[in-house]
Amino acid sequence: MTTVWVPCDAAAVSVGADEVADAFAAAGATVRRNGSRGMLWLEPLVEVETDGVRMGYANVTPADVPDVLTGSAESIGAVEDHEWLTAQKRVTFARVGVIEPTDIAAYQEHGGYAGLTRALAMDPAAVVQEVIESGLRGRGGAGFPTGIKWETVRSASADLKFVACNADEGDSGTFADRMLMEGDPFSLIEGMTIAAHAVGASEGYIYIRSEYPHAIATFRRAIEIAYAHGFLGQGIRGSDLSFDLHVRVGAGAYICGEETSMLDSLEGRRGEVRAKPPIPALEGLWGKPTVVNNVISLATVPMILADGGAAYGSLGFEKSRGTSVFQLAGNVRRGGIVELEFGIPIRDLVAGFGGGTRSGRPIKAVQIGGPLGAYVPPEQFDLELAYETLAENDAMIGHGGVVVFDDTMDASAMARFAMEFCAKESCGKCTPCRIGSVRGTEVIDRITGATDDGVRRTQLTILDELCTTMAKGSLCAMGGLTPMPVRSALKHFPEDFGITEHADADASAAAESAGDIESATEATGGARP
Amino acid sequence: MDDARQSQPSAVREHDVRQLAQRHLGERGALMPILHEVVDRLGYVAEEDIPVIADVLNLSRADVHGVVTFYHDFRRTPPPARQVQLCRGEACQSVGAEDLYASVTSTYAHAPEVEVREVFCLGNCALGPSGLLDGRLVGRLTPERVAALVGAESSS
Numbered sequence: 001m002t003t004v005w006v007p008c009d010a011a012a013v014s015v016g017a018d019e020v021a022d023a024f025a026a027a028g029a030t031v032r033r034n035g036s037r038g039m040l041w042l043e044p045l046v047e048v049e050t051d052g053v054r055m056g057y058a059n060v061t062p063a064d065v066p067d068v069l070t071g072s073a074e075s076i077g078a079v080e081d082h083e084w085l086t087a088q089k090r091v092t093f094a095r096v097g098v099i100e101p102t103d104i105a106a107y108q109e110h111g112g113y114a115g116l117t118r119a120l121a122m123d124p125a126a127v128v129q130e131v132i133e134s135g136l137r138g139r140g141g142a143g144f145p146t147g148i149k150w151e152t153v154r155s156a157s158a159d160l161k162f163v164a165c166n167a168d169e170g171d172s173g174t175f176a177d178r179m180l181m182e183g184d185p186f187s188l189i190e191g192m193t194i195a196a197h198a199v200g201a202s203e204g205y206i207y208i209r210s211e212y213p214h215a216i217a218t219f220r221r222a223i224e225i226a227y228a229h230g231f232l233g234q235g236i237r238g239s240d241l242s243f244d245l246h247v248r249v250g251a252g253a254y255i256c257g258e259e260t261s262m263l264d265s266l267e268g269r270r271g272e273v274r275a276k277p278p279i280p281a282l283e284g285l286w287g288k289p290t291v292v293n294n295v296i297s298l299a300t301v302p303m304i305l306a307d308g309g310a311a312y313g314s315l316g317f318e319k320s321r322g323t324s325v326f327q328l329a330g331n332v333r334r335g336g337i338v339e340l341e342f343g344i345p346i347r348d349l350v351a352g353f354g355g356g357t358r359s360g361r362p363i364k365a366v367q368i369g370g371p372l373g374a375y376v377p378p379e380q381f382d383l384e385l386a387y388e389t390l391a392e393n394d395a396m397i398g399h400g401g402v403v404v405f406d407d408t409m410d411a412s413a414m415a416r417f418a419m420e421f422c423a424k425e426s427c428g429k430c431t432p433c434r435i436g437s438v439r440g441t442e443v444i445d446r447i448t449g450a451t452d453d454g455v456r457r458t459q460l461t462i463l464d465e466l467c468t469t470m471a472k473g474s475l476c477a478m479g480g481l482t483p484m485p486v487r488s489a490l491k492h493f494p495e496d497f498g499i500t501e502h503a504d505a506d507a508s509a510a511a512e513s514a515g516d517i518e519s520a521t522e523a524t525g526g527a528r529p
Numbered sequence: 530m531d532d533a534r535q536s537q538p539s540a541v542r543e544h545d546v547r548q549l550a551q552r553h554l555g556e557r558g559a560l561m562p563i564l565h566e567v568v569d570r571l572g573y574v575a576e577e578d579i580p581v582i583a584d585v586l587n588l589s590r591a592d593v594h595g596v597v598t599f600y601h602d603f604r605r606t607p608p609p610a611r612q613v614q615l616c617r618g619e620a621c622q623s624v625g626a627e628d629l630y631a632s633v634t635s636t637y638a639h640a641p642e643v644e645v646r647e648v649f650c651l652g653n654c655a656l657g658p659s660g661l662l663d664g665r666l667v668g669r670l671t672p673e674r675v676a677a678l679v680g681a682e683s684s685s
Contacts, residue, residue: 011653014668040655172618175652210565210602211651213664248558249565252601254649268560269592270599286557328655330623335655358624367619371649403620403654414619421649 002069004029005047005054007097009036009182010214011175016061017044023062027069035183037097038337039084047079054079084334084353089315091323092300093176093339096183102221104229107186113231115302119194120239127198128154131301133309135321140166140257140294141369141398142477143320143387146301149291152281153199156289161201163192163243163291164266164284165298167208167215168250168257171370173329173401177295179337181208181215184299185222186231189245191298193236194305195291196243204243205285207262209250220247254425258476259292261427272427273476294399296325317343320386320397330367330403331357347381350404361406365492367414369398371421372481374488375411394488396481411493416444418485422478433479436470440486447497456498463490539577546571546578550585560586560596564603573604610642611679614661615670617647620654629658632672643679 006012006021024046025031039045044061046068047054056079057068067073076082090096099106107113119127132147153161165188169177181188192204208216223245226232234242248266250256256265260274263285284290300322304312313321320342326349328335333355340349350356350366357363365375368385374395376383383389390397405414419440426433443463450456467483474480490497549566553559563582567574574597583593597603615621615630630647637643653659656668662678 010666011656011668014653014659014666015656043656169652170650172616172650173620173654174650175654178652211648211661214666246556248561250600251561251565251603252648253599265561266558268558268586268596270595330620330654330657332655371619401620401654403623405623409623414622417619417622425649 002029003032003049004068005032005034005049006044007036008033008101008214008218009043009097009179010212011040011179012036012043012045013214015043019062020044020046020060020065023065024069027065029069032100034099035096035101036179036336037079037082037085038093038179039082039334040336041334042076045079056082084336087353088339089323089341090339091303091312091315092187092296092325093180093184093337094303095187096179096337099184101183101185101218102225104186104225104231107184111306112186112302113190115305116190116194116197116231117237119197119305120237120241124154124198124200127194127305130309131198131304134304134312135309135316135319136297136300136304136312137320137387138294139296139300139325139399140259141171141396143397146293146297149281149293150195150198152279153201153289153291156282158289160203160286161199161289161291162285163195163199163201163204164263164280164293165192165204165206165295166257166259166262166292167206167212167295168262169212169295169399170209170254170257171372171399171401173367173403174327174370174399175329176325176327176337176400178212178215180295180299181212182218185219186226187299187302188219188295189222189226189231191301192245193231193241193243194301195293195298197239197241199289199291201291202242202244204245205248205266206245207248207250207256207266209256210252211250216247216249223247253427254421255427255476255478258478260476263290263292270427272429273478275475296399315341317341317384317386319388324385324397324400326385327399327401328354328404329401331359331406332404333358342386343384345382345384346376346402347378349385349402350381354402354404357404357406359406359408361408364405364407364409365411366405367403367485368401369396370401371418372396372477372484373398373401374484375405375414375492376488377492394484394491396484411489411496412444412448412498413496415486415489415497416441416448418482418489419444422482426478430473430475430479432470432473433475433482436466436474436479437482440466440470440482444486444497450498453500460499542571542575543577543581546581547585550582554585560588560593564597564600568603572608573606576605609644611644612661612663613637613643613645613675613679614648615645615675616649616651616653616657616659618650618654620650621657621659624657626658629670629672629675633675636672636676637679 004024042058046057046060056076128150136146137143253271255261256271261271265271326338419437422437428434446459470479471483550563579593583590651659658670
């Protein structure tokens with residue numbers, strides 16, 4: 001009987017993978033459900049396995065099933081040899097798309113739980129040291145060194161400590177956390193368990209956004225299986241470590257991706273931002289020391305412990321060590337997951353892997369790092385994708401999402417949308433964010449609707465001051481970074497705001513104050529809101 | 530959503546909500562899981578549920594009310610027969626989500642059984658415009674595909 005792999009990833013399902021899987025089953029094939037390889041433009045990407053080789057068939061519909069089974073359909077060749085994959089450096093995503101997500105035996109055959117096994121034989125301080133040595137930085141966007149955070153929690157004395165995973169991946173253009181939870185959930189469970197051992201935590205919470213029902217279901221199933229195999233609970237794998245892991249589901253609030261809002265939400269309260277200090281590492285969940293990390297950060301830890309911090313640290317670019325899981329999204333011909341060492345130029349990602357726009361029109365800009373990230377024009381596509389390189393150019397890498405726009409994009413509409421989004425999703429605790437965002441939409445409307453340059457000049461000055469107030473005065477990065485897309489849109493595309501040469505000086509004055517944003521990032525310690 | 534759930538006598542509803550809430554009492558931060566379960570099972574959080582949940586958790590009504598109203602997911606009115614949520618995130622906007630949203634909203638403006646709402650990102654950003662149709666994720670949407678999906682499922 002023929003074995004056919006049909007992805008169960010939500011993206012594949014959104015374009016018909018479940019119907020295709022049913023059709024293969026009805027035709028008598030053995031259907032196995034893997035995660036997605038991340039070549040999303042090919043979904044549903046079906047793989048027919050013969051003698052260990054998995055031949056790929058792209059964009060399969062139920063009507064194609066007979067031809068795929070007889071071999072008369074056109075194949076894209078062996079999937080593992082596809083140049084889009086061979087050109088990548090898959091570390092965190094090594095197993096995603098390859099194995100069945102909740103097959104714990106396959107997980108172990110592919111290197112899973114080697115990291116935990118080694119960690120459990122090590123002193124917690126040595127585990128932390130290994131993570132510090134790897135140079136791993138927070139993949140949620142803030143880029144804080146993971147090992148340093150762990151050391152703070154480890155050295156805090158408390159009767160109870162927590163590990164909290166932030167899986168509230170709300171940034172538009174990002175889907176790596178989702179695909180990892182759906183495609184290789186045990187790597188995250190293993191990473192959280194290693195964190196628990198390293199810092200002395202006994203309970204873990206993962207906060208998954210409600211917009212990800214597939215990820216929630218897969219992750220809950222994976223937790224049950226991990227308990228059944230002794231990888232969670234009391235005395236894990238015969239060691240002294242006891243660790244219980246709980247899923248909590250968000251409720252449609254973007255702000256809960258900000259770590260302190262998430263903590264309040266986990267505690268069963270309104271997801272309002274907390275002032276820092278105290279930092280969550282010392283006073284986090286229910287006032288106890290808490291490790292808060294992003295999904296990708298934690299899912300990378302097993303590999304670091306299995307192969308050693310030095311191995312991971314040998315990858316990367318300047319102070320951005322290791323790999324980054326980029327997500328190519330929006331108006332792009334070949335969208336999906338591209339995991340590479342840090343340092344690839346934007347152009348190689350967008351034009352090389354992405355193949356330009358889906359519409360076939362010229363690229364006008366890419367927005368990097370989610371709704372709070374900058375719009376970057378093609379003139380800057382030689383910039384390397386790394387934390388510092390982008391920060392030095394008034395942009396940020398965020399969670400690695402890259403959204404492509406063609407030349408029909410209206411930059412003033414996107415700037416207005418940034419303010420509108422902030423107004424809708426602000427937690428309301430601080431004034432610059434709550435009120436400033438509403439005023440921001442009004443001011444941008446006045447700029448684009450201005451009948452003469454005098455009015456426009458006045459409003460540009462107001463917008464500039466407003467952006468400065470939000471960047472410097474907001475409690476967290478939501479209000480603090482909303483000026484980033486606004487200012488970058490204004491700086492690179494003044495013509496979309498109706499700005500003629502006469503008003504150029506003012507426009508650039510408004511756009512050039514982007515230094516404020518840097519201070520906002522530093523003050524709030526986070527890029528993800 | 531079947532009518533029985535919406536027209537439940539309040540004494541029965543109170544009993545159900547209390548039982549449901551009590552099952553979560555051992556959990557840390559139980560309020561969010563309780564509210565999710567109320568919406569999953571009863572369709573929405575009714576005004577009369579708030580004092581019941583507050584009583585079980587020993588919270589003030591204001592605390593519970595504050596949480597219910599903070600989050601988009603905790604709807605406070607019975608759900609319509611069909612729910613269409615369309616993504617308005619930047620990635621979906623880059624492939625026409627704003628036009629799609631405007632078109633679908635106007636198509637169902639006078640159809641009380643179909644509710645069209647905006648949502649910001651479903652994590653399907655390479656296959657946009659994306660949406661949730663009665664909770665099911667769908668990609669590469671066009672006005673025609675939305676109409677076909679709404680039509681197909683209401684006749685099934």
